[in-house]
Amino acid sequence: MTDTFAITKTAPTRSLGSLALRYLGVGAALIVLVILLAATQENFLTYGNVLNILRTNSVLFVVAVGLTFVIIGGGLDLSIGSMTALGGVMLAMMVSSGVDPLLAILFTVLACTLLGTVFNGVLIAYGGFNFFVVTLAMLELFRGVALVLSNGIPVSTMSSPIIQIIGDGSVNGFSIPVLIALLIGAIGYIVLRWTRFGRAIYAVGGNAAAAHLAGVNVRRVRLATYAIAAITAGIAAIMLTGRLTSSQPVSGAAGLELSAAAAVLLGGASFSGGAGNIGGTAIGVLFLGVIANGITLAGVPSYWQGIATGAILVAAIALDRLRNRR
Structure with missing residues (x-):
């Protein structure tokens, strides 16, 4: 039997036209959006505002990196936002109880990794459960545990x-x-682009049966993608809790999984698996961040951001269907 992650071929090669359709469309839209906002909002291209866009979307990007691994592998993790909220609650409770902050940070990442690996990865990869059903259930379960532990405070x-x-x-x-x-x-890009494990993820997402015949341990690869998503959720929990200066079991990370999924799909990934990369995900995150920032600068009420995100998610799914047909 060949090595678990050994596969001789890289991700399927694509024509220049296919690559342009998959990766340049949202990039062109981002450029147009930046030009429009720069022309209409005088504060948009200031250093402070650009830094604000990058800083406020750093948590989303970290989560989206983990979700990129899952989606390329042919799955989806709807629980990643709730896991981030739960991680923040655990971190804050440990710190308030006198645990050394560095140990609390380490334990938060390890706890999220364990939760994502056991409750998502094992059930989906080895139990044969549908990833949508499992992660939707975990979305409610993790959020509920966060509320119980903190009493919603x-x-x-x-x-x-x-x-x-x-x-x-x-x-x-x-x-x-x-x-x-x-x-x-950068770590996510290197793993997906330059390692056998990364190529195995593309192979599993593109055709799991063929990957199995090529010697790839499909179950182990799928388990690993959910573990990676859980690690990024743990890191995001620390970043978000630090930015908000407290855990937020009710509003913290609300809708994060949908925004991350929209960013990954906008960046060229496909719900059918086997396509996508970290660079495209970064463009997708920037696109969502620039839209949210433009709404704020224009003085539009913040609740319109949810409407915009939902509309963009529908557009991303429609774009995914168009790409798959081509």
Whole structure:
């Protein structure tokens, strides 16, 4: 039997036209949107506003990186937002109980990883359960546990400067959360682009039966993608809790999974699996971030952002169907 993640071929090669359709469409739309906002909003291209867009969307990008692995592998994780909220509650409760902040950070990531691996990965990869049903159930379960543990009350983390630095700090003028997001994105890109494991994910998402015949352990690859998504949820929980200076079991990370899915799909990934990359996901996140920022600058009520995100998600699904037909 060949190595678990060994596969001799890379992700399927595509014509230049197919690549342009998959990756350049949202990029062109992003450019047009930036030009429009720059012409109508004088504060849009200022350094402070650009940094604000990057900083406020760093959590979304970290989560979207993990979700990219899952979607390329032919799955979906609807629980990633609730897992982020639960991780924030666990982090804040440990810190408020006197646990060393560094140990609390480590335990938060490990706990989220364990939850995502056991409740999502094992049930889907080895139990044969439908990924939509499992992750939808976990969405409610994790959010419910977060509410039970906290009684729905935010728990402050102001006593732990390290958490505040991770969430909203800076060093030599560079935003810490943006640097963390860039690091996570770079690691994700290297894994998907340059490793046998990354090629195995594309193979499993593209054709699981063929990947199995090629010697890939399909179940183990799928388990690993949900574990990776859970790791990014744990990291995002620390960043979000630090930025908000407290856990937010009710409103914290609300809708994060849908925004992340929209970003990944806009960036060229497909619900059918086997396509997508981290660069495209970054463009998708920027597109959503620029729209949200433009709504704020224009003085439009914030609840319109949810309408815009929902409309963009529908458009992303329609674009995915068009790409698959071609």
